[in-house]
Amino acid sequence: MDPSFLAVQALSGLSSASSLFITACGLTIVFGVTRIVNFAHGSLYMIGAYTAATLVPRLLELSFGPVSFWAGILASAVIVGLIGIIIEVLLLRRIYGAPELFQLLATFGVVLVVQDLVVLVFGPEDILGPRAPGLRAPVDILGRRFPSYELVLIAAGPVVLGLVWLLLRRTRFGMLVRAATQDRDMVASLGVNQAMLFTGTLFLGAFLAGLGGALQIPRVSANTGMDLSIIAEAFVVTVVGGMGSVPGAFLAALVIGQLQAFGILIFPKSTLVVVFLLMAVVLAVRPYGFFGRAEVVGATHTVGIASHKPLPGRVYILLAVVAVLACFPLVADAYLLKVATEILIFALFAFSLQLLIGVGGLVSFGHAAFFGLGAYGSALAVKWSGASMEAALPLGLAFAALGAGLIGAFVVRLSGIYLAMMTLAAAQIIYAVAFQWVDVTGGDNGIVGVWPATWASGPVAYYLLTAALTLAAVLLLKRIIDAPFGYALRAARDSEARAEAIGLTIRLHRWLAFILSGAAAGLAGGLYAFSRGSVDPSLLGISTSVDALTMLLLGGIQTVTGPLVGAAALHFLRDVVMPLTAHWRLVLGLIIIAMVLIFPRGLAGTVQHWREERA
Amino acid sequence: MRREALLDIRNLDAFYGRAQVLFGLSFHLYPGEVVALVGRNGAGKTTTLKAIMGLISATATHATFKGHSLGRLPTYRIARLGLGYVPEDRRIFTDLTVEENLGTGRRPAGDGRQPWTPERLFRLFPNLAEMRGRRGSQMSGGEQQMLSIARTLMGNPDAILLDEPSEGIAPVIVQMMAEAIRAMKAEGVAVLLSEQNWAFAAGISDRACVIERGEIRFQGTMAELMADEALRAETLGI
Numbered sequence: 001m002d003p004s005f006l007a008v009q010a011l012s013g014l015s016s017a018s019s020l021f022i023t024a025c026g027l028t029i030v031f032g033v034t035r036i037v038n039f040a041h042g043s044l045y046m047i048g049a050y051t052a053a054t055l056v057p058r059l060l061e062l063s064f065g066p067v068s069f070w071a072g073i074l075a076s077a078v079i080v081g082l083i084g085i086i087i088e089v090l091l092l093r094r095i096y097g098a099p100e101l102f103q104l105l106a107t108f109g110v111v112l113v114v115q116d117l118v119v120l121v122f123g124p125e126d127i128l129g130p131r132a133p134g135l136r137a138p139v140d141i142l143g144r145r146f147p148s149y150e151l152v153l154i155a156a157g158p159v160v161l162g163l164v165w166l167l168l169r170r171t172r173f174g175m176l177v178r179a180a181t182q183d184r185d186m187v188a189s190l191g192v193n194q195a196m197l198f199t200g201t202l203f204l205g206a207f208l209a210g211l212g213g214a215l216q217i218p219r220v221s222a223n224t225g226m227d228l229s230i231i232a233e234a235f236v237v238t239v240v241g242g243m244g245s246v247p248g249a250f251l252a253a254l255v256i257g258q259l260q261a262f263g264i265l266i267f268p269k270s271t272l273v274v275v276f277l278l279m280a281v282v283l284a285v286r287p288y289g290f291f292g293r294a295e296v297v298g299a300t301h302t303v304g305i306a307s308h309k310p311l312p313g314r315v316y317i318l319l320a321v322v323a324v325l326a327c328f329p330l331v332a333d334a335y336l337l338k339v340a341t342e343i344l345i346f347a348l349f350a351f352s353l354q355l356l357i358g359v360g361g362l363v364s365f366g367h368a369a370f371f372g373l374g375a376y377g378s379a380l381a382v383k384w385s386g387a388s389m390e391a392a393l394p395l396g397l398a399f400a401a402l403g404a405g406l407i408g409a410f411v412v413r414l415s416g417i418y419l420a421m422m423t424l425a426a427a428q429i430i431y432a433v434a435f436q437w438v439d440v441t442g443g444d445n446g447i448v449g450v451w452p453a454t455w456a457s458g459p460v461a462y463y464l465l466t467a468a469l470t471l472a473a474v475l476l477l478k479r480i481i482d483a484p485f486g487y488a489l490r491a492a493r494d495s496e497a498r499a500e501a502i503g504l505t506i507r508l509h510r511w512l513a514f515i516l517s518g519a520a521a522g523l524a525g526g527l528y529a530f531s532r533g534s535v536d537p538s539l540l541g542i543s544t545s546v547d548a549l550t551m552l553l554l555g556g557i558q559t560v561t562g563p564l565v566g567a568a569a570l571h572f573l574r575d576v577v578m579p580l581t582a583h584w585r586l587v588l589g590l591i592i593i594a595m596v597l598i599f600p601r602g603l604a605g606t607v608q609h610w611r612e613e614r615a
Numbered sequence: 616m617r618r619e620a621l622l623d624i625r626n627l628d629a630f631y632g633r634a635q636v637l638f639g640l641s642f643h644l645y646p647g648e649v650v651a652l653v654g655r656n657g658a659g660k661t662t663t664l665k666a667i668m669g670l671i672s673a674t675a676t677h678a679t680f681k682g683h684s685l686g687r688l689p690t691y692r693i694a695r696l697g698l699g700y701v702p703e704d705r706r707i708f709t710d711l712t713v714e715e716n717l718g719t720g721r722r723p724a725g726d727g728r729q730p731w732t733p734e735r736l737f738r739l740f741p742n743l744a745e746m747r748g749r750r751g752s753q754m755s756g757g758e759q760q761m762l763s764i765a766r767t768l769m770g771n772p773d774a775i776l777l778d779e780p781s782e783g784i785a786p787v788i789v790q791m792m793a794e795a796i797r798a799m800k801a802e803g804v805a806v807l808l809s810e811q812n813w814a815f816a817a818g819i820s821d822r823a824c825v826i827e828r829g830e831i832r833f834q835g836t837m838a839e840l841m842a843d844e845a846l847r848a849e850t851l852g853i
Binding site: 172175178179181182183186187188189190191192 | 668670689690691694695700702706708709710711715716718719720722766767770
């Protein structure tokens with residue numbers, strides 16, 4: 001390899017590092033002060049790109065020159081900053097005290113809303129922005145041509161780092177922000193209006209996201225997929241750098257930029273894997289990233305199911321449930337059976353997540369990994385070894401349990417938001433493998449021809465099989481939740497220190513919980529594969545993980561029946577409400593936000609709460 | 616009433632979740648006086664101070680400071696009325712230097728009083744003067760305590776709620792704390808002190824409130840409490 005090629009490769013790594021840092025810097029500052037991981041940060045980046053790609057050409061028509069170009073970029077960033085203020089005042093301000101899970105879900109609701117709004121405002125087409133006046137000619141680097149705009153980007157990162165440093169170190173606002181990062185109540189006790197401080201922080205964070213997006217317009221066209229791709233990378237940068245640390249984000253962005261620039265030479269298709277592997281390795285060695293610090297105990301909130309007296313006559317209730325499930329095919333047609341089968345599968349999927357979140361307090365944001373591993377495990381067994389359904393289902397379950405054991409071994413050392421980010425990263429690695437390892441997994445097309453055994457292939461038979469397996473798995477998990485093992489998990493959830501002090505091996509319990517939960521999710525995934533006849537990478541994607549979380553949110557995190565109600569509710573929304581509107585993301589996003597703000601207990605939880613209040 | 620109370624609290628109730636921890640506390644603080652809240656561990660002293668600052672949910676039939684209703688004011692508005700708060704665990708911003716910590720508390724002084732400046736505070740707490748650029752994380756407990764008080768004084772408060780200033784610090788520093796409180800009093804700053812260290816509280820306070828299980832058992836001058844050995848033995852164990 002000749003040196004000029006290496007130099008150009010390193011330079012392009014630096015320029016992507018700069019862009020990444022500018023965006024991630026905003027995310028890490030907002031987290032540092034508000035303790036909210038803002039999923040919508042990527043959406044702000046996308047709005048910045050769309051705004052600049054629309055605004056800058058108009059300004060250039062008025063007066064062509066570098067001044068118009070850069071003024072347009074800055075104006076776009078300011079507009080995004082103002083949008084950040086709106087988000088803070090309308091939403092974030094109301095959820096600062098809420099459990100992390102709800103914060104993540106609510107800001108993901110914003111992601112969904114923005115996805116539809118961007119199409120409504122800017123249209124469905126990608127928008128290619130203008131090139132920067134004065135920076136159109138490439139420069140010569142050791143005999144190779146290199147875009148001069150990229151050189152400006154390389155400089156922009158350190159400039160932003162310097163300005164942010166000055167703002168944080170040399171102004172009263174910055175001093176108060178750093179103080180609030182550590183102790184919000186104390187800052188308020190000194191007479192500082194936190195609301196202003198937080199609003200200002202959100203403006204700064206959103207401005208940086210908008211700037212990061214706006215600076216991209218000469219390089220890539222503004223498109224609707226920008227939000228999730230940048231947020232995944234920005235998460236990695238902030239987590240690797242240490243949540244809340246600006247210099248950490250800079251260093252992490254540099255490392256990741258180079259890793260991507262040169263990783264592409266070694267593994268041409270695995271850039272995603274390389275990046276997320278870096279995150280896994282760094283967190284395994286330094287659980288709080290380069291410059292992060294341990295989360296303050298008590299700063300994280302967990303919610304979950306509480307102990308309750310067993311219902312009188314629960315045997316009869318169980319018999320009634322079995323009877324209803326068994327008799328359902330007598331009244332339902334094939335379509336309804338198909339719907340009921342999927343609801344049961346998703347209920348099991350959500351219930352397996354309930355074990356982690358509701359019982360263990362472990363907010364897994366990558367639960368799709370286990371669902372997808374189960375589905376792919378079954379499908380691969382069918383495709384490559386011609387296994388029957390009876391063999392493939394247990395294989396899928398075992399495959400998911402194995403994956404959960406591996407991922408769990410990494411993440412049980414972490415807690416709170418780091419655990420959520422790490423599980424997300426793990427799911428993204430597996431997603432990337434399924435997506436990019438085309439020879440084995442079929443890539444984007446997935447695997448087709450995953451059909452159930454002849455005896456189970458009719459809708460009635462497959463429904464009954466699903467009902468039986470789901471019911472058995474749920475009862476088994478329920479039994480485990482109510483056993484000493486479940487008590488230990490709940491003890492660790494409510495107070496890690498006290499649980500450890502009475503001699504509980506927290507990590508072992510949590511690791512076993514991961515395996516159990518992964519196995520249950522894997523069974524659901526296998527059942528889903530056979531019900532559909534195919535698998536594809538979307539089963540492993542962020543949206544599948546969010547589906548599981550949404551089901552828990554809808555049903556209620558604090559009740560055991562919540563997942564079933566949630567699965568039915570989400571399916572109802574998908575099948576009945578969504579087809580009525582072209583803007584289903586908008587509707588779903590608003591529903592998620594409304595649930596967090598109004599019914600944080602969920603549907604089943606709210607009903608149970610009313611009953612208990614009346615009693 | 617001889618004169619207008621600075622801080623006037625009547626029938627204060629406070630709850631942690633559903634458990635009531637304060638039961639109808641009524642007391643007041645006059646300008647420039649030092650009042651000690653004394654009582655056993657867990658009696659509700661810290662809770663009382665937090666409730667006044669609006670840091671926990673509490674109700675009162677009447678709660679005013681300088682005639683302004685504290686009602687449902689957010690904490691920062693209560694602080695801006697001129698009520699300072701020094702929490703028991705000091706809560707120094709450990710990433711910030713001594714001077715920056717003082718900067719976070721800075722608020723303008725009202726009605727022509729001489730404002731507190733870092734230089735004046737360094738004279739009051741000479742130890743701090745030698746470590747202006749040091750980070751809060753590299754200070755001893757006593758130094759952090761001084762800095763916490765100094766930081767609150769930077770807001771030029773008319774009264775300070777001081778929670779356990781002598782807890783866990785060396786005896787020589789406790790002496791300095793007593794000096795500092797007397798100096799604050801001389802400046803006209805009223806102090807509501809929560810204290811376990813009886814000797815310390817007795818030495819600097821004008822009046823005392825004895826709290827037991829969330830209720831006030833005694834209110835009067837320090838001299839009266841000193842004289843009532845039976846009450847002290849029962850409620851304070853001394």
